[in-house]
Amino acid sequence: MGRLFLISLEGKIYSxxxxxxxxxxxxDIVSKAFxxxxxxxxxxxxxxxxxxxxxxxxxxxxxxxxxxxxFCVGCGSIVGWKYDAAHEKAQKYKExxxxxxx
Amino acid sequence: xPLSLAPREGLLFEIWGFGAGIESQSPIAAWGRPILSxxxxxxxxxxxxxxxxxxxxxxxxPVRKLIKLFIDPLGGLMAxxxxxxxxxxxxxxxxxxxxxxxxxxxxxxxxxxxYERTGAVLEEESGISLYSSMVDLFRKQVLDGNxxxxxxxxxxxxxxxxxxxxxxxxxxxxxxxxxILEKNRIMEALETLRSEITTLSINKSGCIxxxxxxxxxxxxxxxxxxLKPRMKLLEELQxxxxxxxxxxxxxxxxxxxxxxxxxxxxxxxxxxxxxxLSLYTDHQCGKDQLPSHxxxxxxEHHDEVWFLQFSNEGKYLASSSNDKSAIIWEVCEDGELxxxxxxxxxxxxxxxxxxxPDDGQLLTCGMEEAVRRWDVHSGECLYxxxxxxxxxxxxxxxxxxxxxxxxxxxxTICFWDLDGKELxxxxxxxxxxxxxxxxxxxxxxxxxxxxETVILLVDRETKIQTLIxxxxxxxxxxxxxxxxxxxxxxxxxxxxxxxxxxxxxxVGTYKGHKRSRFLIRSCFGGLEQAFIASGSEDSQVYxxxxxxxxxxxxxxxxxxxxxxxxxxxSNPHMLASASDDHTIRIxxxxxxxxKRKETYGNGACNGSSK
Numbered sequence: 268m269g270r271l272f273l274i275s276l277e278g279k280i281y282s283x284x285x286x287x288x289x290x291x292x293x294x295d296i297v298s299k300a301f302x303x304x305x306x307x308x309x310x311x312x313x314x315x316x317x318x319x320x321x322x323x324x325x326x327x328x329x330x331x332x333x334x335x336x337x338f339c340v341g342c343g344s345i346v347g348w349k350y351d352a353a354h355e356k357a358q359k360y361k362e363x364x365x366x367x368x369x
Numbered sequence: 370x371p372l373s374l375a376p377r378e379g380l381l382f383e384i385w386g387f388g389a390g391i392e393s394q395s396p397i398a399a400w401g402r403p404i405l406s407x408x409x410x411x412x413x414x415x416x417x418x419x420x421x422x423x424x425x426x427x428x429x430x431p432v433r434k435l436i437k438l439f440i441d442p443l444g445g446l447m448a449x450x451x452x453x454x455x456x457x458x459x460x461x462x463x464x465x466x467x468x469x470x471x472x473x474x475x476x477x478x479x480x481x482x483x484y485e486r487t488g489a490v491l492e493e494e495s496g497i498s499l500y501s502s503m504v505d506l507f508r509k510q511v512l513d514g515n516x517x518x519x520x521x522x523x524x525x526x527x528x529x530x531x532x533x534x535x536x537x538x539x540x541x542x543x544x545x546x547x548x549i550l551e552k553n554r555i556m557e558a559l560e561t562l563r564s565e566i567t568t569l570s571i572n573k574s575g576c577i578x579x580x581x582x583x584x585x586x587x588x589x590x591x592x593x594x595x596l597k598p599r600m601k602l603l604e605e606l607q608x609x610x611x612x613x614x615x616x617x618x619x620x621x622x623x624x625x626x627x628x629x630x631x632x633x634x635x636x637x638x639x640x641x642x643x644x645x646l647s648l649y650t651d652h653q654c655g656k657d658q659l660p661s662h663x664x665x666x667x668x669e670h671h672d673e674v675w676f677l678q679f680s681n682e683g684k685y686l687a688s689s690s691n692d693k694s695a696i697i698w699e700v701c702e703d704g705e706l707x708x709x710x711x712x713x714x715x716x717x718x719x720x721x722x723x724x725x726p727d728d729g730q731l732l733t734c735g736m737e738e739a740v741r742r743w744d745v746h747s748g749e750c751l752y753x754x755x756x757x758x759x760x761x762x763x764x765x766x767x768x769x770x771x772x773x774x775x776x777x778x779x780x781t782i783c784f785w786d787l788d789g790k791e792l793x794x795x796x797x798x799x800x801x802x803x804x805x806x807x808x809x810x811x812x813x814x815x816x817x818x819x820x821e822t823v824i825l826l827v828d829r830e831t832k833i834q835t836l837i838x839x840x841x842x843x844x845x846x847x848x849x850x851x852x853x854x855x856x857x858x859x860x861x862x863x864x865x866x867x868x869x870x871x872x873x874x875x876v877g878t879y880k881g882h883k884r885s886r887f888l889i890r891s892c893f894g895g896l897e898q899a900f901i902a903s904g905s906e907d908s909q910v911y912x913x914x915x916x917x918x919x920x921x922x923x924x925x926x927x928x929x930x931x932x933x934x935x936x937x938x939s940n941p942h943m944l945a946s947a948s949d950d951h952t953i954r955i956x957x958x959x960x961x962x963x964k965r966k967e968t969y970g971n972g973a974c975n976g977s978s979k
Contacts, residue, residue: 269887269906269930269949270675270691270720272844272860274821318885340886 271341274315281309281367288316288341290367297364302328307369308347314365316340322351330355337365470613472497478621501526504614511603516545526614537609544602637914638921640896640941656921657959659900659912660944663926665955669696669708674947676721676890676933680728683939685709685745687731688953689719695733697745704943706955710748714741721763725770726810732773734764740775742787754785763806774815776806782817805845809852814869816855818843824857826869837873839865844884849893850938856891856901858884864891864903866915879903881920882911887930894936894944902944904931910946910956926954 279293291314301308320336333352336345347367353359458468472491476499479488492498500508503526510519519541528534542561549558607615617623625648632652633639640658672692679686679700686706689695695712715735723732730751731743737760742752754761756777763776767784772792774784784793804818812829819825824837824846842860849856853870862884866877882889882905891903893915900921901913910931912922929949937943944956 269673269889269932270718271886272888274842274860 273341276315283316283339283341283344283346285344286339286342288339290314290316290339290346291365301366303347303366303368305368308366309369310361311365311367314347314367317346317365319349329358332358332361469497473499473616474621474624477616478619481619499616501614503527508603511541511606512599514548514599516541526610528611528614530611533609533611537606540602540606540609544599637917639899642896657961658942659895659922660942660956660958661912661922661924662957662959663924663954664704664957665706667698667706667708667953667955668951669711670694670951670953672718672951673929673949674932674951674953675718675888677945677947677953678722678724678935679937679945680724680745681726681938682728683937683943685724685728686935686937686945686953687722687724688947689722689733690951691718693718693735695719695722695731695743697731697743697748700937700940700943704940704957710743710745712741712743712748712750714750714753715739723765723773725766727770730770732764732766734761734775736760737762737778740764740773742773752787752789754789756783762804765806765808767808767812769812774806774808776804776817782806782815805847807846807848807855809848811852814852816846816848816869824855826873835869835873837867837869844888845890847890847892850898854893856893858889858891858903860884864901866901877901877915877918879911879913879918879920881913881923882909883907887932889931890933892934892936894938894941896941900936902934902936904934904946904948906930908948908950910934910944910954912944924956927952 273288276289276292280289281291281293282289291311295312295314296309297312298310299307301310314337316339317337318340320338322333322335325332325334331354332350333354334348334350336348338344339346347365349365350361350363353361460466460468460471472495476488476491476497479491480499488499498505503522507519507522507526510516510522520538523534523537523541528537546558546561549561604618607618612620629646629648629652633646636652636654638654638656638658639652640654646652667688670688670690670692671694672690674688674690677686677688684700686698686700687695688698693713693715695715696708697710697712698706699709700706712731712733715733715738717735717738720734720736722734725731729745731745732740733743734740739753739755740761741750742754743750754773754775760778761775761783762778764773765775766773772784772786774782777783780796782795783791784795785791806818807816808814809816815827815829817825817827819836821842822839824839824843826835826837827833828835837855837857839857839859841863844858844860846855846857848854853868854876855867855869855873857865857867859865862880862882864879864882865875866879868874868876879891879901882903884906887906889904889906891901894900894902899915901915903911903913905911905923908925908927908929908931910922910924910926911920912924913920927946927948927950929951931946931948933947935945937945942958946954946956948954
C-alpha cells in the first residue's frame with residue numbers, strides 16, 4: 268500500500284487494536300454504554316483515520332437505523348460503525364456519530 | 370436648397386448661405402475642405418465644416434459664396450457625421466466592417482510590403498484612394514522639405530483638434546528650424562524660432578530656448594539625433610494625425626495579431642507553443658494535445674514508488690520508492706527515459722527527492738531517517754545529514770543550492786549548510802509526521818504545515834507570517850513554477866488552488882479523484898501551467914483545466930494507487946506518474962499526434978520531438 272496518511276491525535280487516545288492507528292480521543296466520548304457483537308463499545312462525536320463503507324439499514328436493540336461500517340485506514344480492519352439516520356425520534360441524537368468497538 | 374453631389378473631385382457649386390446663422394456658427398471656409406454630404410433635413414446650416422483658415426465674411430447679409438468643393442469620401446470622415454450622409458458600404462458576414470476602411474487598410478499593407486504597383490492598382494480599381502489628395506500633397510511636401518507649403522496644406526486637411534494641429538505644426542517647424550541650422554543659415558533659423566514657433570505658443574519653450582542659447586554662444590551642436598531624416602518625421606506625424614486621415618502603419622498586421630491572440634486565449638486545451646498558430650483555420654486545440662497515452666513503463670523499482678519529480682530543466686526525472694532507493698532517469702532527445710543512476714544507501718523507504726536549483730545535485734529523504742545529498746552526474750552520495758535521536762521527514766534547498774533544510778519528527782525544521790553544519794532550527798510549528806515543507810525559488814518564503822488545517826508561510830526577510838486556513842485536514846501541497854500559487858490536497862478528496870502572491874486567496878477547486886487512506890500528490894503542468902494533474906487511489910491519473918476546474922482526463926493504466934505525478938517543465942507533452950504497482954508511467958501524445966508534431970515542428974515547438 269502507498270504512503271499512509273495518518274492524523275496524529277493528542278490526549279487520551281483510542282487506537283486501532285491491530286495497527287495502533289489513532290482513532291479518537293476520550294474528550295469526544297458521548298456515551299460508554301454501547302454494545303456490539305463482540306462486547307462493549309463507545310459512542311464518539313468524531314473519529315479520524317477511518318473510511319466509511321456503504322449505507323445499510325440495520326435493526327439494532329434500539330430500533331431500525333441507517334448505518335455504515337467504518338474501517339481503519341491503516342490496516343483496513345473494521346473498527347465500528349457510523350450512524351447516518353435514526354428512524355425513531357428518541358434515537359436522533361446518534362446521527363452523524365461514530366461507535367468504536369472496544 | 371438641396372444639392373446632391375456626386376463623389377468626384379473638383380465640382381464647382383454655388384451655395385447660398387442664409388442669414389446670421391452661418392456666420393455665427395462657422396464662417397464658411399474658402400477652400401477645399403472635404404464635405405461629406407450637403408444636406409440634412411431641414412436646414413441649410415447643417416453642413417459639415419472643419420475649422421476655417423480664414424473667415425470670408427462676417428456681415429450678417431446673406432452671402433453668396435463660390436466654393437470649390439472637393440468631395441472626398443475619405444477626408445470627409447473628419448466632419449461631423451450627418452444623418453443623411455450616403456449609406457456607407459459594409460462588408461463581411463456581420464456587416465460591421467466598413468468597406469472603405471477595409472480597402473484602405475489593405476492598400477496600406479500592400480504598400481508596406483513593398484507592392485507598389487499592386488497598391489496603386491487597388492486604389493484605382495476600387496476607386497478608394499489611400500490618402501485624400503490633400504494628404505498626398507502634404508506628404509509630398511514634407512518629404513520634399515517644403516515646410517511653409519506643408520503647413521498651409523496641413524490646415525486644409527481638415528483637422529478638428531486644435532492641439533493636433535499645433536503639435537504637428539510644431540514638429541514641422543522644428544524640423545524646418547534644424548534643417549536651416551544645419552545649413553548654417555542662423556539668422557533665418559532664429560527668425561523661424563521667434564516668429565513661427567513661438568506663435569504656436571506651445572509649452573515647449575524650454576527645449577527651444579536651449580538650442581537658441583547655443584546659437585548665441587556661436588555654438589550649434591545640434592546632434593544628428595535632432596535632425597531627423599524626413600521619412601522619420603513623416604512617420605512621427607502620421608502617428609499624431611487621426612487614423613482616418615492616415616491609416617496607421619501595420620494596421621492590418623495588428624488586427625490579425627489581435628485575432629490570433631483572442632483565439633489563443635480561448636483555446637481550452639492549448640498545450641503547444643505559439644509557432645503553431647495558422648491563419649487558415651481558427652486555432653482550437655483538441656484534447657489530443659494533452660499527454661494521455663502511456664509511452665513508457667519504467668519498472669526498475671522493486672516496491673511501491675512514492676514520489677517523483679522532473680528536474681528544473683526537464684532533462685532528468687528522479688523517483689523514490691518504498692524499496693529504500695531512489696533512481697535518476699535521463700530524458701533523451703527522442704522522449705524516451707533511460708536509467709542513469711540508482712541511488713542506494715537509505716535504510717528506510719525514501720519519502721521524497723529535491724533537485725538543486727542548477728540540477729547538479731539531488732537530495733533524498735529517508736522515512737524518519739536521514740537526508741542524503743547526491744551528485745547527479747556521478748551518482749555518488751556526497752553527504753548524509755542526520756539528527757541524532759530524531760528522524761527527518763522532508764527536504765529542500767535554499768540560497769541557490771548553498772543551504773538545505775529538513776522537516777524533523779520533533780516538529781521542527783532544521784537548516785544546514787552543505788558541509789553539515791547546523792545553521793538554524795525553527796521550533797513551534799506543529800507538524801505532523803507526514804508534513805511537507807516547500808521553499809520559493811528566491812528562497813524568501815518558507816511554506817510548512819502549522820496545524821492540521823493550516824499552512825504557514827514565513828517570509829525569511831521580513832519575518833512576516835501568513836496563514837492559509839482550510840476547513841479540512843491538509844495532506845500535501847505543492848508550489849507552482851512561478852511561486853505565486855499553492856496547490857493544497859485535502860483529506861476530503863478536494864484539491865484547492867490558492868493564490869499566495871499577496872494575501873492568500875482561494876481561486877480554484879478540483880474534484881473527482883479518490884483519496885481515503887494515502888498521501889496523494891498533485892502538480893501543475895502543461896504550457897504556462899494551464900493544467901493540474903493528480904494521482905488517485907483508483908489507479909488513474911487525473912487532469913483538470915486549471916482556470917475552469919473542469920476534469921479533462923482520468924487516465925487508466927496503473928494497477929495500483931497513483932501516489933505522485935510530475936509534469937515535465939520543458940515539455941508540455943510529457944507527464945510522469947508513480948504508483949503502488951511498482952512502476953512509473955510516462956504519458957505523452959498518441960503516436961499520430963507525435964508524428965504530426967514532427968512534420969509541423971520547426972524546432973520551436975519543443976525540443977524533444979521524436
